[in-house]
Amino acid sequence: MTARLAQHGTIRLERCYKAAPARVFAAWAEPKARAQWDVPGRWVIAEQTFDFREGGRELKRFGPKDDPRFVADTLYLDIVPQRRIVFSYSMTSRGEPVSVSLTTVEMSPDGAGTRLLLIEQVVFLDGKDNQANREEGLASMLDKIGESLPQTPPSSRA
Amino acid sequence: MTERSTKHATFTIERTFAAPPARVFAAYADVSSKARWFVGPEGWEKSNLRLDFKVGGHESVSGGPPGGPVHTYNAIYQDIVPDERIVLTYEMHLDKTRISVSLGTTEFKPAGSGTRLVYTEQAVFLDGHDDAGSREQGTGGLFDQLARFVEMQ
Numbered sequence: 314m315t316a317r318l319a320q321h322g323t324i325r326l327e328r329c330y331k332a333a334p335a336r337v338f339a340a341w342a343e344p345k346a347r348a349q350w351d352v353p354g355r356w357v358i359a360e361q362t363f364d365f366r367e368g369g370r371e372l373k374r375f376g377p378k379d380d381p382r383f384v385a386d387t388l389y390l391d392i393v394p395q396r397r398i399v400f401s402y403s404m405t406s407r408g409e410p411v412s413v414s415l416t417t418v419e420m421s422p423d424g425a426g427t428r429l430l431l432i433e434q435v436v437f438l439d440g441k442d443n444q445a446n447r448e449e450g451l452a453s454m455l456d457k458i459g460e461s462l463p464q465t466p467p468s469s470r471a
Numbered sequence: 472m473t474e475r476s477t478k479h480a481t482f483t484i485e486r487t488f489a490a491p492p493a494r495v496f497a498a499y500a501d502v503s504s505k506a507r508w509f510v511g512p513e514g515w516e517k518s519n520l521r522l523d524f525k526v527g528g529h530e531s532v533s534g535g536p537p538g539g540p541v542h543t544y545n546a547i548y549q550d551i552v553p554d555e556r557i558v559l560t561y562e563m564h565l566d567k568t569r570i571s572v573s574l575g576t577t578e579f580k581p582a583g584s585g586t587r588l589v590y591t592e593q594a595v596f597l598d599g600h601d602d603a604g605s606r607e608q609g610t611g612g613l614f615d616q617l618a619r620f621v622e623m624q
Binding site: 317319321323386388390391393396397399401403410413414415417419432434435436438 | 475477479481527547549550552555556558560562569572573574576578591593594595597
């Protein structure tokens, strides 16, 4: 029998990007843009559906290249274009619960660029993951967003 | 234009009930049982509770003071372990305005012949609506109603 465990945590990450909020928002909203960064480190996405709208649900199967065993089941709860995205996602590994998260992404103008704040409220289930590991994964994805964005701030493109 | 803001908060409520975990869990899983205790304060107008108690299933109920704003609760079940755990996310609307989104974990643990229930809510309050203090108080009122329901069975 599985020992049942629920460990709660909150992860807070901040990044400043040299791209306008509209571009940063598009990195989440547009399937092609999101596919460039939506998995940590060198992991791969084996399958992914897109439905970016309030009430929309997405499924993503991902993980190490030789064993993409994780499934994220995402539901978009609140979307304010260029400002805010609130979504939940449950994560399972071969059908076993790993975690459930409530994630808030806020974007605000920062000069010609964007300040992004990500707050993930999460419950890790049955010891299958932990806060340090999740934070490392999220940080990796936020860094990849930065690498995927055009580096020229809008003010210098006359 | 609406001023946009978010406020994140976490609170935990613990209660011990004089009823075994299976009976307390059943008060969540069965729609006619849940409708008995998962209701707003005395005097509120109420809608029918809709409950599809399975992972991915939805739940909704609304109510409010006569002539006042309608409070609407919409939940989705994220993880269910019978007699042990329920994880859901829910949003609250006040009339047409979404005021919060929450992740709620309910754990049911044996305590002698009764149950220790631990409820943890991780919430984000939107655009200055509601706050963790009043949410915690309102949720505590629901557990008072749950205690009366499971202990009189």
